[in-house]
Structures are given as C-alpha cells and as structure tokens.
Amino acid sequence: MTPETVMSIAYQGMRLTLFMGAPVLLAALFTGLIISLFQAATQINEMTLTFIPKILAVFAVLVLAGPWLIGLITDFTYRLFVNIPSMVM
Template sequence: MTSATVMELAYQGMKVTLLLATPLLLAALLVGLIVSLFQAATQINEMTLSFIPKILAVFAVLVIAGPWMLGVIQDFTRQLFASIPGLIG
C-alpha cells in the first residue's frame, strides 16, 4: 500500500463526504438566508427563529435525497471493500 493509494482513498472519501453533505448544507443555507431576509424586513430580532425552519428543511431534503445519498455511500463502501485485496498485496 503506497502513499499514493492512501491519498487516493482519502480523496475519494472526502469527495463522497462532500457529495453527501452538500444538499443538506445548501438547504440550511437557503432557509437561513430567507429567514434572515424576513427578520430584516419585519425587524424581528430573534436569534432562535431560524432553527425550526432549518431543521425542517434539512429533514425534508434528507427525506427527498435520502435514497440517492444511501446509494452513493453504498457504492463507495462496495468499491472500498472490493479493493481491499488489491490494497493488501
């Protein structure tokens, strides 16, 4: 197992992590921006107002994109397990 192999595995792991986290983070970002605009327009200065909409948005994205996310992590895991014999010898 060379250092290039380790770096390739780390790169693939970070790529999968980024793919899985992006939809959830984008949903939280967009909902936070919308709530912030609403707070600025109505001059409501409550810091905890954005938590519930963000949680609901992340949950909705998780329900919608969950099967795709599960497929991505399953493919990565299968590929990783299939490559174990090649990594050892």
C-alpha cells in the first residue's frame, strides 16, 4: 500500500465525516440561533429553552437525511472492501 493510497483513503474518510456531520450540526446551529434571537427579543433567559427545539431539529434532520447518510457510509464501506485486494499488492 502506497502513501498516496493511505492519504486518499484518509481524505475520503474525513470528507465522509464532514458530509455526515454537517447536516446535523447545521440544524442544531440554526435552531440555537433562532431560539437565541427569540430569547433576546422577549428577554426570556431560560437556559433549558433551547434543548427541546434542538433535539427536535436534529431528530427531524436525521429522519429526513438518514437514507442519504446511510447511502454515503454504505457506499464508502463497499468501495473500501472492494478495493482491499488491490491495496494488498
């Protein structure tokens, strides 16, 4: 296995991690931002107010993007296992 192959696999793995984490993190970020703006506008300083909407937003994103995320990880794993024989030589 050449160093280029290792770097290519590492790059693909990091890219996959970014693609899998980004939708969930962005949903939590935007939900938190909207709730924070609401709290600032109404002067409600309840720290626990952000948890339930964030959990619901993350759950909704996982339900909606779940098939795509599973397809990404399945495709990456399949390509990795298929290319094992060429990596050994």
